[in-house]
Amino acid sequence: MHPSGLSARGVSVAIRGKRLVSDVDLDVVPGTVTILVGPNGAGKSTLLKALTGEMRLAAGRVTLDGADIHAMPPRDLAFRRAVLPQAAEVAFPFTVEEVIAIGLIGAQAPDRAAHVARLLQQVDLPGFGGRRYDSLSGGERQRVQLARVLAQIDCARRAYPDGAAPPAFLFLDEPTSSLDLGHQLTVLALAREHARAGGGVLAVLHDLNLAAMVADRMVVLAGGRVVAEGAPGTVLTDDVLARAFGVKVRVGAVPVGPFVLPQSIGAEGLRP
């Protein structure tokens, strides 16, 4: 019996002899949201790239339902996982609809325009289909890219008969970095929804409050190694944060002045 889901065992990644990620074990379990946190340069994005198959490993193995993802054809992999990049420039003057259509893999549905319109609705960019991608703001571009990723996940699911689709994995590299609070919540709600529907999510986030709010499991990376993992409640401790980030913060301490936490919106806030 193969392990189901996506798992990394003993994964190390090196660039020009320099180890960026060392001996990481990590599982992305279908139906859950896993959030990767850590200081700058901890190797979060590198680990993400190793898990998506984009980067070669110096050691270890990443498997998807038991199969080595680095040996899988890119096409097969595309039907099992989609990746939201940190920032993406588009080389030519494509329109928003054309960018999203790049995520439409496999047999083309006849209702491309309707499909794209629905995705744009989901990322709160209704009517943007005909706009030029390069005329959009950073936050709008990030949401267009998310719509493209969701399009790919949709297509992957449709490629199988009803209900027979294996879980698909969503990798998000700092999906909220350019977004205002409202749209940060929109994006995380979409991630939660993907997990609720049976898929797996792995996201890199910088905002620990957002991470705590959305995560089923958190993994803290520092110096290329996992320093803590588990439910947010067990990971977000003064001790772990001091070790990982090298700063003395206290979890749960209420500041004197006014403060706003995304959690205050309640469970309702993460419903798309």
Next chain:
Amino acid sequence: MLGTCGASASEIRPQDAAAQGAARDARIVSIGGAVTEILFALGVGDKVVAVDQTSQFPAAARALPQVGYARALSPEGVLSAGPSLIIAIEGAGPKSTLDVLKAASVPVVIVPEVHTPEGVVEKIRAIAKAVGEDARGRALADAVRADFAAVEAAVTALPTRPKAVFVLAASGGSATVGGTGTSADAMLRLAGATNAMASVHGYKPAVDEAAMAADPDAVVVMKGSGQELPPETIFALPAFMGTPAARDRRHVAMWGSYLLGFGPRTPQAVLDLARALHPGARLADLPPRAWADGQ
């Protein structure tokens, strides 16, 4: 590809074309400055309907439609002149154009190019045969041969052999000179000079020091085509500083087609060049020739 042209590339030998050329209404496309000069010298200039860009003499030839560079002829361009005969100097082409002309049943006569007096005589003989003017051809050939002989005799008697260099171009401050195997080299030798740059082969940019070491007594350049190199330009080149040529301002400029053409006017050109290279020497005039008059 190159060098294999010559008479062997000719699909129709001169004698086959003779009947065609003899017709009163012959329409000739002439490719090559010497070919055009010979046609006019033979008195069939009025039958020439188009020429190539090197056909600059006589003046009447310059007024004719030009079909461009001899080695890059356009088949339709040549055919649009409505030729019944094409006479071209060796090396004209490309082959695909000659093939098309052949397919259109237009006779093509290729005239061999040899940079000697006998080569010029041979050109006249071949062209006269192609246009069915053998008698006039013999007369022209005899006259040209006699002129060559007269110049050669005079030049041979000269006591000195000055060193001269032919400069084709001087862009960017370095001189492109005529070495061994060029028509310029042949002319310098016919005019009783030694080619100071005989160590080079073909037209090459000369190393300044080599040109200086060659110590030329004179520099020969081309006039016309907007590329004239005046003495100020030539003697400002590092290559010629301090040479006897620079000291004596010995700078000879002659029309390119006249100097390097190897046509019926070449004996006159040799004489002019010899006079310029041997100042003070007494060289007798050649008999006046109709084909050598004018510019």
Next chain:
Amino acid sequence: MSAAPVPGTLEMAPSGAADRARPVKAGLILFALLAIVAFLGAIAIGPLSIAPGRVLAVIADAVWGEGASLTGAALRERVVVMDVRLPRAMLGALVGAGTAVAGAIMQGVFRNALADPGLVGIAPGAGLAAVAWVVFGGAVAHLLPLGLQGLGLSLAAFAGGLLTTLVIARLATRGGQTSVATLLFAGLALGALASAGTGVMVFIASEQQTREFLFWTMGSLGGATWLKAALAAPFVFALVALSPFLARGLDAMALGEAEAFHVGIDVNRLKRICVVAVAAGVGAAVAAAGVVAFIGLMVPHLARLVIGPGHRALLPAAALLGAAVVLGADILARMIAAPAELPLGVVTALIGAPFFLWLLMGRRAFAG
């Protein structure tokens, strides 16, 4: 995240101009019509004036006629139409289509609208081989089969271009990964090396050989024959036929190589296929007609302005427009100095370079 465009990316249309639906179908039909008109023009117009109706009659007679032997003017017309204009128009369409599609593909692979087939060393490699043939080919021409002896220059150029590109692709590939940056630098380095070799050859060459080579570098359809067109056709057809299979990958490449991989593109395989296909297609075009400047750069740009950057439509559009532009430029090349002809590459550069500058200036005006 920055909103600045990718360095080197030219983006000609003002923002917002494409906010309406792109006229993809209309654009393709327009380009097809242009190509047809240019082709008909190329066989109807020439220094030898033949009435258009007469041209059709000549073709009909040549194809279905009794084959009666012609003489005089009739023969001349037959030869001009059948052996000069038709093969030339065919070759012009092939050269234009192949070069423009190759340019569009290279721009897609390099994610840069300024990329050109020349980046992977085809032109310098072909140039070196061509000049080497001009200088030394006479000695080895007899080794070729009889029917191909006149094509030595073309065959040498083709081999030289392809070989250079394959060496560059090999240098840029390590452990199965083909780096676009290394491809670019290896292309520059090998291109410079080939140019240096060309310089050595030009030095050795005689005056006439130098001129012959110079004319070749300026590009011309002058030596077009049915054989040349037939030899170039399979490579150009292969490139055009392959292009629908490259379209999705090239679209995805516009997002970045990693993103293309994530949506299922085997990026390294795509790059290798593109480089080899472009080298073969452009190599055949360069071999047949020399370097026809600006087509690979300008035509994809123009096509993109009309129908947008999506490669599924862009690649066939570039093929059609490339054929139309080269055929149109060749009509000018033949007519301006008739009965002599200008080198085609000179005409395309004379049209292309100012056009390109005008586009750039227009863009700057919009950008403020």
